Amino acid sequence: MDIKEIIKPENLVYQKTKLMTDAPLSYCPGCGHGTAHRITMEVVEEMGIWEDTIGVAPVGCSVLAYDFMNIDMTQAAHGRAPAVATGIKRTWPEKFVFTYQGDGDLAAIGGNETLHACNRGENIVIIFVNNGIYGMTGGQMAPTTLPGMKSSTSPYGRDIATMGHPLKMTELIAQLPGTYFVTRQAVHTPAAVRKAKKAIRIAFETQREKKGLAFVEIVSNCNSGWKMNPVDANNWMVDNMFPYFPLGDIKVNGELIK
Amino acid sequence: MTEEMIIAGFGGQGVLSMGKILAYSGIMQDQEVSWMPSYGPEMRGGTANVTVIVSDERISSPILTHYDTAILLNQQSMDKFEKSVKPGGVLLYDPNGILHHPTRTDIKIYTIEGAKLASQMGNPNIFNMIVFGAFLKIKPIVKLENVIRGLKKSLPERHHKLIPLNEDAISMGMNNVVEK
Amino acid sequence: MSEVKLMKGNEAVAEAAILAGVDAYFGYPITPQSEVIEYLMVERPEDRTGMVVLQAESEIAAINMVYGAAGTGKRVMTSSSSPGVSLKQEGISYIAGSELPCVIVNVVRGGPGLGTIQPSQADYFQSTKGGGHGDYRLLVLAPASVQEMADFVDLAFDLAFKYRNPVMILSDGVIGQMMEKITLPAQKPRLSNEEIIERYGDWATTGKPSTRERNIITSLELDPYRQETHNHKLQAKYKKMEENEVRFEAINCEDADYVIVAYGSSARISQKTMQLARAKGHKVGLFRLISLFPFPKNELNKLADTVKGFLAVEMSAGQMIEDVRLAVNGKKPAEHYGRFGGVVHSPEEVLIALEQKIIGG
Numbered sequence: 001m002d003i004k005e006i007i008k009p010e011n012l013v014y015q016k017t018k019l020m021t022d023a024p025l026s027y028c029p030g031c032g033h034g035t036a037h038r039i040t041m042e043v044v045e046e047m048g049i050w051e052d053t054i055g056v057a058p059v060g061c062s063v064l065a066y067d068f069m070n071i072d073m074t075q076a077a078h079g080r081a082p083a084v085a086t087g088i089k090r091t092w093p094e095k096f097v098f099t100y101q102g103d104g105d106l107a108a109i110g111g112n113e114t115l116h117a118c119n120r121g122e123n124i125v126i127i128f129v130n131n132g133i134y135g136m137t138g139g140q141m142a143p144t145t146l147p148g149m150k151s152s153t154s155p156y157g158r159d160i161a162t163m164g165h166p167l168k169m170t171e172l173i174a175q176l177p178g179t180y181f182v183t184r185q186a187v188h189t190p191a192a193v194r195k196a197k198k199a200i201r202i203a204f205e206t207q208r209e210k211k212g213l214a215f216v217e218i219v220s221n222c223n224s225g226w227k228m229n230p231v232d233a234n235n236w237m238v239d240n241m242f243p244y245f246p247l248g249d250i251k252v253n254g255e256l257i258k
Numbered sequence: 259m260t261e262e263m264i265i266a267g268f269g270g271q272g273v274l275s276m277g278k279i280l281a282y283s284g285i286m287q288d289q290e291v292s293w294m295p296s297y298g299p300e301m302r303g304g305t306a307n308v309t310v311i312v313s314d315e316r317i318s319s320p321i322l323t324h325y326d327t328a329i330l331l332n333q334q335s336m337d338k339f340e341k342s343v344k345p346g347g348v349l350l351y352d353p354n355g356i357l358h359h360p361t362r363t364d365i366k367i368y369t370i371e372g373a374k375l376a377s378q379m380g381n382p383n384i385f386n387m388i389v390f391g392a393f394l395k396i397k398p399i400v401k402l403e404n405v406i407r408g409l410k411k412s413l414p415e416r417h418h419k420l421i422p423l424n425e426d427a428i429s430m431g432m433n434n435v436v437e438k
Numbered sequence: 439m440s441e442v443k444l445m446k447g448n449e450a451v452a453e454a455a456i457l458a459g460v461d462a463y464f465g466y467p468i469t470p471q472s473e474v475i476e477y478l479m480v481e482r483p484e485d486r487t488g489m490v491v492l493q494a495e496s497e498i499a500a501i502n503m504v505y506g507a508a509g510t511g512k513r514v515m516t517s518s519s520s521p522g523v524s525l526k527q528e529g530i531s532y533i534a535g536s537e538l539p540c541v542i543v544n545v546v547r548g549g550p551g552l553g554t555i556q557p558s559q560a561d562y563f564q565s566t567k568g569g570g571h572g573d574y575r576l577l578v579l580a581p582a583s584v585q586e587m588a589d590f591v592d593l594a595f596d597l598a599f600k601y602r603n604p605v606m607i608l609s610d611g612v613i614g615q616m617m618e619k620i621t622l623p624a625q626k627p628r629l630s631n632e633e634i635i636e637r638y639g640d641w642a643t644t645g646k647p648s649t650r651e652r653n654i655i656t657s658l659e660l661d662p663y664r665q666e667t668h669n670h671k672l673q674a675k676y677k678k679m680e681e682n683e684v685r686f687e688a689i690n691c692e693d694a695d696y697v698i699v700a701y702g703s704s705a706r707i708s709q710k711t712m713q714l715a716r717a718k719g720h721k722v723g724l725f726r727l728i729s730l731f732p733f734p735k736n737e738l739n740k741l742a743d744t745v746k747g748f749l750a751v752e753m754s755a756g757q758m759i760e761d762v763r764l765a766v767n768g769k770k771p772a773e774h775y776g777r778f779g780g781v782v783h784s785p786e787e788v789l790i791a792l793e794q795k796i797i798g799g
Contacts, residue, residue, distance in 0.1 A: 319708075
């Protein structure tokens, strides 16, 4: 059978969303960012809101998110994405505004901006990709690096006594009355991807209904930073990250899940 | 005409608002005005002062070291500003609480028993308007009708009922100022 | 209809922002400029024009809110005082790098560090030489009266959009806290979202319609050669500002033997000094800078042909004097005088300095 006969609309089982550009992803093979980008854009496409959606990219591995997401985007200074998104949303309340941030960006240098955007109940979506390390700058310790976990700035393992505890930012902001939907997801299996995408959809619907801030954490891997192959990195994530950062909804319809 | 003056006293005596009413009155008769307060920690309970300039011409420096008139309402202000009155200028003060009275002989010195009169009128809040009345008697640089217009402009509508009381206080000051 | 009022400089900035049809103000309280946000909160500009006012959690957040909203083509501003403006520098650098229009008001107080809350002009370097990281410039306007505090808001926005560049209104505690007579302009309507898309649709992130490519606001360029090209473009823009946006006021300079160069409250104080000096028979003029960047270097250089000397008066240890000397280029003596750290010089002090340092004898 000729390939031209196979490529027909009726045989189509999957298509890349038109809201992802054709630029090759700069992420390492096995990294979760590409999937997290894609499902975010799929939700925006399925809701038919791409002409009214403005994204805010962070500093970190996903600094170039604007090269891959085919929508209007602003690239924020390190950690400032929630403030930048606030500025956009407050002046264009009818638009959909989301930030896409990593753990160093959101939980360390941007901790204050995150906390206060959540506390004000800004009608935005925050997508928080947590891989426990600073990927882009070469594997330094993040606020979410696990106890004993090695990084280039905790080369003998994270020492809790001197380096503090991994920060559960998602549980923390869930306590704030301004947040309406808070969840922690992953994208390492097809089932997890489907659940994560559903969560992102709820997040954008929350924004549509002007209910408050919606916060979706995606626990991911960093096989380069963790110095593992992709499969081992995913397994390590399941064995070590998930116990500390358990998956599931934390706050739904403004109510904490007990 | 240019009148350069300083009004100084305790925070709460209405020093800043007296200056503001004067400035507003100047505006009502198409004059240029500037009102420059001391600001900062001294605002809270300590001494407050404000430099007010009313002029027919564009005002240059809002910051001055010598004044045509000084209205001094506590001892610290007296100690600080008596020497800053220009020769031939005016110093107006309330002797209440003043231990060291002004001694200069090259300026005109007036007193007004503002605190006493305000308490006689049963309202300590009009102290500053009594003193203001005394000043207007000495230097009628703004017309009374423009003071009333200025008050109307600067006070919120709900306080307009207090304007007659302020007028009474101004008259009280005008009638009781004493040249030393 | 224009209206005459008595207002503080800080209040004038706030009212002028509403009247200029500004879309949003994001700020954080700090003495001596807190009246700006206080006035806005009392005035409820949401009800008057739909203008958004938000007290941010920090100056850093405030300038980044400005960055986000400016990237969508809205007219946005923030205000602060020296330590707060230092915090904003990261965001200002991003805004300059991304070529976005916005207005930043700095009501300067004494430094360094927490310093004092009293008036100062010691942020001249920070304002005119960039302030944050990288090669960039702000257009800097220096009001010398409450009226100019108001007038420069609309002017600043016009310039900000003309050049797609942040504009700073550099004031100080004197101008911010002082009340003067002011004539307010008529209310300008805010632009509708459709007008914004129509005017700024080629760059603003207002949501990507199918009819255009996506708009990206960023200051990131991984390729240094392309970043160099971007820098060349910025420099060309700054050069254009230098050619077209020099603003100053020369008072009594035509016949002057000596000229005081000053801006903001120091210009007001020096104007009195000029009067005192003229009364004593000295032919003194005042060259008041209105734009600090661009600096009126050609005009000062020309003036150096006819005068005997310059005194740069500023409430700093000597910052603007460097630009005065560069402009005068050794033709004539140029000296500095100023009290600083929050101390305001008097007209008489400036006169003494003028006589001792410039007039001589």
